[in-house]
Amino acid sequence: MTTPLLTLDRVSRRYDGEGGSQLVLDEVSFTLERGAAVAIQGASGAGKSSLLNLIGALDRPTSGTILLDGASLADLDDDASSRLRAEKLGFVFQDHHLLPQCTALENVLVPTLARARSASEGASPAAVARAAALLERVGLAGHAHKRPHQLSGGERQRVAVVRALINQPLLLLADEPTGGLDRAAAENLVDLLVELNRETVLALLVVTHAASVASRLDEVFELFDGKLARPGG
Amino acid sequence: MSGGMLGWRLGGRSLVHPRRTHLGVAAGAAIATAVLVGALGVGDSLRHSLTEGALRRIGEVRLAMDTGERAFTAALADALTAALAAPGAPATAALHLNGLAIADGGRRRAPDVHVYGVEPGFWSAGGLAPRALGDRQALVNRTLARALGVREGDEIVLRFAAPSALPRDVPLGSDVTETRTVRVAIERVIDAHELGDFDLSGDPEPPRNVFVALSLLERGSGLVGRRNLVLATAPIDAGAAGAGSASPPIVPAALRASWRLEDAGARLRRLGPDGAWDVTSERIFLAEPLARAALAAAPGRAALTYLVDSIESASGRATRYGMVTAYDPIAPADSPPAPVPAELAPDQVVVTRWLADQLGVDVGDPLTLRYWVFGLNRHLTRASGHFTVAGVVATESKGGDRALMPEIPGLTDVESALDWDPAPELDVHPERLSDAERTYWREHRGAPQAFVHRSWALGAGGWRTPYGDVTSVRLDGRLAEEALRERIRANLEPAELGLGFQPVRDQALRSVGTGVASYFGYLFASLSAFVILAALVLTVLLFTFHVEQVSPEIGTLRAVGIPARRIRAWLLAEGAVVAALGCALGIPAGWLYVWLMLGALAGPWSGAVAGAQVAFHVDVTTPLLGAGVVFGVSVLGMTWVLSRRTRHQPHALLASRFGVPEASHWSRRAAIIATVASAVLALALASWGARASAELATELFFGAGACMLLATASAAAAYLMPAAERGRAMVTFARLGHLGASRRAGRSLAAITMLASGTFLVISVNAFRLGGEDRTAAGTGGFALFARTSVPVAPDLSTPDGLAALGLERLREVHILGLRLGVGDEASCRNLARPRHPPLLGVDASSFAARNPFRFAGLLTPTASPWTLLEGSDDAEVIPAIADEAVAKWVLGLGLGDTLEYLDDSGRPFRVRLVGMLKGSILQGYLLVDARAFAARFPSLAGHRVFLVDAPSGREDEVARALAESALADHGLTITPAAERLASFDAVQNTYLSIFTAVGGLGLVLGCAGLGVVVLRNVVERRGELAAMRAIGFSRRRLRRLLLVEHGLLLAWGVGAGTASALVAIGPTLAERGSVPVALLVSTALAVIVNGLLWTLVAARVALAGELLAALRHE
Structure with missing residues (x-):
């Protein structure tokens, strides 16, 4: 029996603010197998992004444990969690957050620099080849040297997906990836994510409002009142 | 609600709830205003203090007649x-x-x-009550009391040169170095407001004054019944009063009406009953205007009577120490008779019967006159003239009388020839006189023994002197005395004899108004220009950020149909109000800045104002001017920003996102072409500067620097237009930084330019810091000591005899060059007022040429022997001069070939043309002219007062001690090591450089702070991207590193560009020095880099410290 890729055990997250303390996640427990594709839905403010941030080691839970690929995220300092994100995770956001001064190819290669040892160390030839292949895979081979403002919204988001995949992560975290796209572009993007999930061992965890997106994935969870449950469960 | 009201309300809300950028905009405007108002305020304070000081020195005196050594009669003074x-x-x-x-x-x-x-009334010139001084009482001013360490009740001795009617250069008088003393008790020490600092000169240093009763000084000096100063406080007609450097003296009607021949040192006497009139001078030689006026007043002839060493016949017989008179043989009708025939040839001589008998000569016999020719510095040269006897006349015949001999103390005032007490230089030995010669003296005194043609006497090798060539004018005796006096007076302008008033008050005000003090504020402001510019750039930059921040709001307003023009007006009004508030705050801050600067100018920077006491004073208009300029420039900058920022389409504004357009091939190529062209021009200008004159070199320095800054800015612009790496994936940390820096190319270029300008200024300015052994050797001219006396020294200390005269025989191997010092205001860079008459310094051009000391910055006529330029002039009215470059250019505003007008001893104008400029030397403060030309125009200023001493190495102290302990001490000797004197001048320039560096450094700090603001802004703008980078695996540390690389590149560009520009601009200076100031370069670059990195790091840390994750959501 293989170890689950991701395990959340009674994870809570409480935020202290001016209006007092607010419990956003309340003892959430959840397991994600390797290669699985899961959608998480919930109303605005339900804590979907908070959950994603905790899984991505961008935030720490108030209580509970999170294991990614068998390792606890609680023990990681800033450097180690950064390394973990660089090696095992990929992120796609609603806003692509591409660097406007870099070409599509350069944007894709930026994550490889997270592990560079010197200012002059660039991406390896293998990484460059992989970036080119991935861009070709998503239909952007002819746009590799264009800058973000020269691409459409859907193209930009596809570049963002490729950027998330460049380091061959185990888990792709997507936060409302189709939020800023028109319907056709959104469908294209979901097709791409699903295909990638099926072709590789890449697991998908997609936070989305859109039922059309959620329905394309293996499982759907809903975050409500701080608890994670299957819809209607 | 109308759109306008909405706009104003929006603007108003911004002000009530100011954004941080508003505070920054106001702070930038406040700093710029404070620095500008402060700089101008320092100038106001200095000008005000100097004006007050100048007026305090002259009291209420408006007109002054100061005749120096040429005293006039008390009768004229009374009139x-x-x-x-x-x-x-x-x-x-x-x-x-x-x-x-x-x-x-x-x-x-x-x-x-x-x-x-x-007299008691003197004090009225200071608006004080008349005050009578007791016979032995003195008032001393605070400066003198401090210098002497004396107080009320103490006794002091005053020593001064005995006024000499004889030119000190003529070795006829018995004791030319005689000084007189007066002992007085100090009644009180008086301050400047009590007229204690009374001074008609424009010297920057407070004078050392002592006031005694007029009668005491008359007796003590031997000038009984004489005055040399008249002061008037009544207003004068400004139109009649020139105030230029050498304006013709003002001759009031009273002076014209009252002056008498005696006021010009002239004497009129009748030679026996009904005899001829004889005009002579108490100074032996009649001034040329006086002789001319006398000869024009009545028929007459001029005579020049000369002491000859010997008169010898062909047979070898000789007489000693006789007088010979040169006459014009042809004279107007009715002229008094002369013992020379009209047909006398220049090589003929008429002898007296006594001489003919003594020598055994007769008409047709040859005769030789041996005599001394008066040179400079009491130098005598033996010369002789060969004649043929043309006639023999009776001893003491008409026109050959004893009255022809000028009155020479020690010769004419003794009964027996054995009692003669001539100057030692004459080598006269009365004991060698024969009995016949002694008898002659007893019976005929100085009656001439022979007569020659005046044209011979005035020819080469003859008897002409710098002081005149007439010792007596004999006039027709039929005229009544008063009529003759009136005629002579009518032919003379009092000014020709040095009698005339100067509008001293107007001159003092003009001097302050046109000197360094008048533009010190602007000088200071220009020194502060960089910090002002940095603050203004910061103001506009922060306003830009504000506009970017509110871009979505602008987009909304544009989207709802409000025209861009109106939105611009609202935003501009908002920015203007913020800037105005900043400017208003800057005014009191400017006063504080003035106060702080005055503190520095009274302390470490006192060299810049020559130690002047500067009191706080800011003109009413200064804050308005300073704040107005800053406000105007800020609003202009804001207008420019708004015109650029509000032109985007509403959707782009709403998205607050502007593309990063790829630079076109052409714009990159244009930047590269501009780089190469500017760099080539910069190098060309710099290499031209290496060969150009000093004046041009400064302009070329700035030109080369500006071109190189342009070149580096163009190179930076090209660098900030990175080409897409087509076909290659060159993404590295460094390239990411490069791309980041180029993202807001304008912003990055502004930061680079600010840093480059600051670095350029600090490095290049400090490269001009003066000092170093090589410079000292050139600036001192190789002389070890610079000495000056209060009283002229007649003996020539460059000769063994001169040294012996002062008991300095043991200094025979020491070379001492004496220089003649004229009257004038100090013209060094320590004088903040424009000198009215920079003192002339008479140097022996030939001995300077032989030694060739000092280094030249420029010559009117290039020559290997620059000092010889002093010797020649095509124009008799123009004498060549050499001056220190800094004095000529900055203090006098003169260039090579320019002239300055002076008045000679006789009030005649002449011009001094600048033919050479010395590189910073110990002779700063003077205009150097040839001693001969000096002596010819200022016979009353004979003797040396400035000395350049070339002491053997290692014996400088010993020589200085010997000089200080010699008779020179009684001449008021002050000795300064030449290197110390040079350093004191250098200190002025170095102080300016320190101010420049400090203010430039402050600007650099602001520039670095600006860089920090740019970093902050860049980070805030890119929080989303940075958060995304965190999400894809970049640690905070790595992100900080990325920001450091990106902004470190800007820093490196800024420092590199500034350093390269400075090196090119100061290339000629470095080439001359033969060394590169590595320490300066490294320390400046390091200081800027460390400072900039610090700001960058702080800004990056602050920006990345917050929670980035929120930025991951849609912004």
Whole structure:
């Protein structure tokens, strides 16, 4: 029996603010197998992004444990969690957050620099080849040297997906990836994510409002009142 | 609600709830205003203090007649004071001598002391009550009291040169170095407001003054019944008063009406009953205007009577020490007779019967005259003339009388020839006189023994002197005395004899108004220009950020149909109000800045104002000007920003996102072409500067620097237009930084330019810091000591005899060059007022040419022997001069070939043309002219007062001690090591450089702060991207590193560009020095880099410290 890729055990997250303390996640427990594709839905403010941030080691839970690929995220300092994100995770956001001064190819290669040892160390030839292949895979081979403002919204988001995949992560975290796209572009993007999930061992965890997106994935969870449950469960 | 009201309300809300950028905009405007108002305020304070000081020194005096060594009669003084006084505006006369004060039994001495013999009414010139001084009482000013360490009740001795009617250069008088002393008790020490600092010169240093009763000084100096100073306080017609450097003296009607021949040192006497009139001078030689006026007044002839060493016949018989008179053989009808025939040839001589008998000669026999030719510095040269006897006349015949011999103390005032006491240089030995010669003296005194043609006497090798060539004018005796006097007076302008007034008050005000003090504020402002510019750039940059921040709001307003023009007006109004508030806050901050700067100018930077006491004073208009300029420039900058930022389409504004367009091939190529062209031009200008004159070199320095800054800015612009790496994936940390820096190319270029300009200024300015052994050797001219006396020294200390005369035989191997010092205001860069008459310094051009000391910055006519330029002039009215470059350019505003007008001893104007400029030297403060030309125009200023001493290495102290302990001490000697004197001048320039560096450094700090703001802004703008980078695996540390790389590149560009520009611009200076100031370069670059990195790091840390995750959501 293989170890689950991701395990959340009674994870809570409480935020202290001016209006007092607010419990956003309340003892959430959840397991994600390797290669699985899961959608998480919930109303605005339900804590979907908070959950994603905790899984991505961008935030720490108030209580509970999170294991990614068998390792606890609680023990990681800033450097180690950064390394973990660089090696095992990929992120796609609603806003692509591409660097406007870099070409599509350069944007894709930026994550490889997270592990560079010197200012002059660039991406390896293998990484460059992989970036080119991935861009070709998503239909952007002819746009590799264009800058973000020269691409459409859907193209930009596809570049963002490729950027998330460049380091061959185990888990792709997507936060409302189709939020800023028109319907056709959104469908294209979901097709791409699903295909990638099926072709590789890449697991998908997609936070989305859109039922059309959620329905394309293996499982759907809903975050409500701080608890994670299957819809209607 | 109308759109306008909505706009104003929006603007108002911004102000009530100011954004941080508003505070920044206001702070930038406040800093710029404070620095500008402060700089101009420092200038106001200095100008005000100098003006007050100048007026305090001259009291209420408006007109002054100061004749120096040429005293006039008390009768003239009385007439003038009576005529020039007005109700409430008195006039007074005084005696003014220069000397030294001695206290404590000779242990304490103060040179350069002004001794004023005054009447009670003198104090009225200062608006004070009349005050009578007791016979032995003195008032001393605070400066002198401090110099001597004396107080009320103490006794001091005043020593001054005995006024000499004879030119000190003519070795006829018996004791030319005689000084006189007066002992007085100090009644009180008086301050500047009590007229204690009374001074008609424009010297920057407070004078050392002592005031005694006029009668005491008259007796003490031997100038009884004489005055040399008249002061009038009545207003004068400004139109009649010139105030230029050498404006013609003002001759009031009273002066024209009252002056007499005696006021010009002339004497008129009748030679026996019904005899001819004889005009002579108490100075032996009649001034040329006087001789001319006398000859024009009545038929007559000029005579020049000369002492000859011997008169010899062909047979070898000789007489000693006889007088010979040169006459014009042809004279107008009715002229007094002369013992020379009209047909006398220049090589003929007429002898007296006595001489013919003594020598055994007769008509047709040859005769030789051996005599001394007067040279400079009491130098005598043996010369001789060969004649043929053309006639023999009776001894003491008409026109050959004893009255022809000028009055020479020690010769004419003794009964027996054995009692002669001539100057030692004459080598006259009365004991060698024969009995016949002694008898002649007893019976005929100085009656001439022979007569020659005047044309021979005035020819080469003859008897012409710099002081004149007439010792007597014989006029037709039929004219009545008064009529003759009137005729002579009618032919003379008083100014020709040095009698005339100067509008001293107007001159003092003009001097302050046109000197360094007048533009010190603007100079300071220009020194502060960089910091002002940095603050303004910061203001506009922060306003830009504000506009970017509110871009979505602008987009909304545009989207709802409000025209961009109106939105611009609202935003501009908002920015203008913020800037105005900042400017208003900057005014009191500017006053504080003035106060702080005055503190520095009274302390570490006192060299820049020559130690002047500067009191706080800011003109009313200064804050308005400063704030107005800053406000205007800020609003202009804001207008420019708004015109650029509001032109985007509403959707782009709403998205607050502007593309990063790829630079076109052409714009990159244009930047590269601009780089190469500017760099080539910069190098060309710099290499031209290496060969150009000093004046041009400064302009070329700035030109080369500006071009190189342009070149580096163009290179930076090209760098900030990175080409997409087509076909290659070159993404590295460094490239990411490069791309990041180029993202907001304008912003990055602004930061680079600010840093480059600051670095350029600090490095290049400090490269001009003066000092170093090589410079000292050039600046001192190789001389070890610079000495100056209060009283002229007649013996020539470059000769063994001169040294012996002062008991300095043991200094035979020491070379001492004496220089003649004219009257004038100090013209060094320590004088913040424009000198009216920079003192002339008479140098022996030939001995300077032989030695060739000092280094030249520029010559009117290139030559290998620059000092010889002083010797020649095509124009008799123009004499060549050499001056220190800094003095000529900055203090006098003169270039090579320019002239400055002076008045000679006789009030005649002449011009001094600048033919050479010295590189910073110990002779700063003077205009150097040839001593011969000096002596010809200022016969009254004979003797040396400045000395350049070339002491053997290692013996400087010993030589200085020997000089200080010699008889020179009684001449008010001050000795300064030449290197020390040079350093004191350098200190002025170095202080300016320090101010420049400090203010430039402040600007650099602001520039670095600006860089920090740019970093902050860049980070805030890119929080989303940075958060995304965190999410894809970049640690905070790595992100900080990325920001450091990105902004470090800007820093490196800025420092590199500034350093490269400075190196090119100062290339000629470095080439001359032969070394590169590595330490300066490295320390400046390091300081800027460390400072910039610090700001960058702080800004990056602050920006990345917050929670980035929120930025991951849609912004």
